Amino acid sequence: MTSNETINGRPVTAQQIAEWVAEAEAGYDVAALKKRGRGRPGRGAEPSQVVALRLTLDEIAALDARAEREGKTRSEIIREALACNATTSC
Structure with missing residues (x-):
């Protein structure tokens, strides 16, 4: 694990990993796990598709800076x- 691993913008600590290990070793309620939906929640009535995008390191840095500044994800930005761009009403 690198030192900049995060979940929802919060750093993952060694203590958190140890807690996850203990939870996994204790076992999970399989019935409760099966009740959860599959995959990420939908964004609307229509299905969405994952699209790969290549960005330079500078573009990623600018994207991440804006996302952090606005409290949003890369995808939202x-x-x-x-x-x-589609509506030209920005």
């Missing part, structure tokens, strides 16, 4: 930019 990219979707907003696409919507802005």
Whole structure:
């Protein structure tokens, strides 16, 4: 694990990993796990598709800086930019 691993913008600590290990070793309620939905939640009525995007390190840094500044994810920033371009009402 590198020192910059995060979940929802919060650093993952060795203590958190130890807690996850203890939880896994204690076992999980399989019935409760099966009740959860499969995959990520939908974004609307229509199915969505994952699209790969190649960015330079500078572009990623700018994207991450804006996402952090606005409290959003990379995906949210990219979707907003696409919507802005499509409607030209930014």
